[in-house]
Ligand SMILES: [Zn+2]
């Protein structure tokens with residue numbers, strides 16, 4: 551959905567986010583959406599073509615835990631408070647000379663604001679690189695495949711913790727006797 555800046559009334563524009571897409575693509579992974587992308591935006595025009603967007607966005611995703619491989623609900627709620635500047639004023643060759651504060655700035659081009667990217671960007675940024683169903687998820691045993699959150703196993707997983715090494719050696723010694 552693109553909004554033409556020229557169509558934004560002086561008093562501003564209210565935009566209700568109600569996006570029924572069923573999944574998000576992050577790299578090669580398709581992440582299912584459990585509760586649709588919703589929220590609201592208030593878009594206003596200012597001097598020098600600046601456009602401000604304030605509001606919030608919410609979505610519930612189904613992530614896969616990187617340790618135990620179970621799926622879990624992950625709710626994202628974000629406030630949005632962003633300014634967009636027209637980029638058409640800047641010659642292409644000049645873009646690489648932008649000062650760092652200008653690179654932090656958001657831009658729109660061709661007189662249109664891409665509303666979907668306004669509310670999807672904070673969602674993409676909130677998706678963890680290494681999703682975990684809980685901070686203390688124990689994961690699955692790489693040898694027997696048991697979910698270690700639910701059960702123990704006797705596999706020797708080559709634990710590197712020296713305190714365990716002593717116990718493992720002791721156990722081996724007792725076995726040998
Ligand atoms: Zn887990």
Ligand SMILES: [Zn+2]
Pocket residue numbers: 691692693694695696703704705
């Ligand atoms: Zn095991």
